Amino acid sequence: MFQLSKKVEYGLIVLRHMAMKPRGQVFTAKELANEYEIPYELLAKVLQKLAKSGIVVSMQGVKGGYALGQKPEAIIVSDIIRVIEKERPMLAGCYVDGPLSCSIFDICTIRKPLEKIQKNINSLFDKMTIQEIV
Amino acid sequence: MFQLSKKVEYGLIVLRHMAMKPRGQVFTAKELANEYEIPYELLAKVLQKLAKSGIVVSMQGVKGGYALGQKPEAIIVSDIIRVIEKERPMLAGCYVDGPLSCSIFDICTIRKPLEKIQKNINSLFDKMTIQEIV
DNA sequence: TAATATAGGACTACTGTAGTCGTATTTATG
DNA sequence: CATAAATACGACTACAGTAGTCCTATATTA
Ligand code: SF4
Ligand code: SF4
Numbered sequence: 001m002f003q004l005s006k007k008v009e010y011g012l013i014v015l016r017h018m019a020m021k022p023r024g025q026v027f028t029a030k031e032l033a034n035e036y037e038i039p040y041e042l043l044a045k046v047l048q049k050l051a052k053s054g055i056v057v058s059m060q061g062v063k064g065g066y067a068l069g070q071k072p073e074a075i076i077v078s079d080i081i082r083v084i085e086k087e088r089p090m091l092a093g094c095y096v097d098g099p100l101s102c103s104i105f106d107i108c109t110i111r112k113p114l115e116k117i118q119k120n121i122n123s124l125f126d127k128m129t130i131q132e133i134v
Numbered sequence: 135m136f137q138l139s140k141k142v143e144y145g146l147i148v149l150r151h152m153a154m155k156p157r158g159q160v161f162t163a164k165e166l167a168n169e170y171e172i173p174y175e176l177l178a179k180v181l182q183k184l185a186k187s188g189i190v191v192s193m194q195g196v197k198g199g200y201a202l203g204q205k206p207e208a209i210i211v212s213d214i215i216r217v218i219e220k221e222r223p224m225l226a227g228c229y230v231d232g233p234l235s236c237s238i239f240d241i242c243t244i245r246k247p248l249e250k251i252q253k254n255i256n257s258l259f260d261k262m263t264i265q266e267i268v
Numbered sequence: 269t270a271a272t273a274t275a276g277g278a279c280t281a282c283t284g285t286a287g288t289c290g291t292a293t294t295t296a297t298g
Numbered sequence: 299c300a301t302a303a304a305t306a307c308g309a310c311t312a313c314a315g316t317a318g319t320c321c322t323a324t325a326t327t328a
Pocket of ligand 1: 092093094095102103104105106108109110111143
């Protein structure tokens with residue numbers, strides 16, 4: 001309960017790896033997967049999502065691979081999660097899927113109070129960048 | 135991803151309900167379940183766990199039920215979650231199940247940095263009491 | 269043209285969560 | 299003392315989401 005998904009963890013690990021090396025260096029999904037013992041196909045998909053959003057840039061073909069698309073201090077953990085998981089970490093299902101997703105939405109008494117915690121959690125993930133985990 | 139379980143939500147809802155009424159008042163699982171449209175059997179189990187830990191006190195038999203076991207301002211959200219879910223909300227699986235639970239534990243580079251966020255999340259849940267959501 | 273890399277959809281296996289059911293025990297009350 | 303109303307609790311089922319795999323297409327270099 002409450003854990004980051006493996007995909008997010010894998011994303012953070014490889015982004016950190018890239019951030020440690022000289023700017024612009026290119027890494028293949030294969031070598032990253034080997035280095036951190038991550039299932040290759042799974043990591044490939046994570047990188048593809050990160051590429052679509054511009055967090056990394058991708059180069060196809062022989063000698064292709066991925067490089068950081070932004071400076072490490074500009075890559076926000078919150079954005080990484082949103083790119084990989086579609087949305088930020090949310091305490092309650094209704095925050096993500098709306099009123100219709102919960103049968104007791106209108107009589108729920110904790111929805112609003114929990115928003116206070118939600119807001120604080122948001123700001124935690126918003127404040128942390130890849131630079132901070134290098 | 136990252137959501138509180140329904141059991142925890144149900145627990146929070148009924149504890150808040152109890153906290154709003156005069157101290158010592160007794161509620162049956164049935165009436166609480168009806169009031170908030172929560173599956174009775176499920177809520178019953180949640181209340182049983184809360185009772186075992188002393189957050190509520192239970193009385194068996196006819197005219198039995200549950201009453202708050204502590205003052206609302208002494209009931210910490212963090213404790214409620216731990217009682218219902220066995221442990222507090224954790225960002226990473228290895229924080230809960232130890233090194234052996236993750237195959238890349240020794241080469242993981244994000245485990246320690248994430249502890250910073252974990253600590254902050256812990257303190258959020260530690261600081262909130264039932265009194266605050268009444 | 270061959271080799272190497274990303275792109276991406278489809279699929280499977282597994283795990284954890286939500287919810288249900290059945291039964292035992294306790295206790296107030298007529 | 300019998301009955302009804304309540305908690306206690308283990309076993310079970312159904313479902314949804316996650317992790318991981320597989321297959322094929324496309325791009326690029328040499
Ligand atoms: S409405 Fe209340 S119970 Fe339903 S998902 Fe939102 S917070 Fe949870
Ligand atoms: S070791 Fe790293 S990857 Fe494994 S669970 Fe802990 S944080 Fe996640």
